[in-house]
Amino acid sequence: MVRAGPALWLLPTLRETDGPELTNALAVRWQANLIGRCRCGAIANVAQDADGMFHATWLHEADCPASDEALAELLEKTGRK
Numbered sequence: 234m235v236r237a238g239p240a241l242w243l244l245p246t247l248r249e250t251d252g253p254e255l256t257n258a259l260a261v262r263w264q265a266n267l268i269g270r271c272r273c274g275a276i277a278n279v280a281q282d283a284d285g286m287f288h289a290t291w292l293h294e295a296d297c298p299a300s301d302e303a304l305a306e307l308l309e310k311t312g313r314k
């Protein structure tokens with residue numbers, strides 16, 4: 234079943250000091266969230282929690298810059314959390 238309605242994406246913002254690697258990773262992540270498919274092939278797995286909120290989880294390829302692990306590492310390298 235596909236439902237349409239308002240959506241809220243929580244994504245890290247870009248900063249001038251981010252550098253090309255983090256900027257690229259965030260761009261890949263943003264695009265994946267907007268179209269529902271990452272360029273690594275991962276698709277959004279959307280589930281609803283007990284409060285009625287929908288959450289998307291992704292199973293990115295190990296070398297995908299948009300994975301949670303890759304982004305966390307890049308954010309930490311740049312001093313962001």
Ligand SMILES: [Zn+2]
Pocket residue numbers: 265271272273274275293294297298299300
């Ligand atoms: Zn990916």
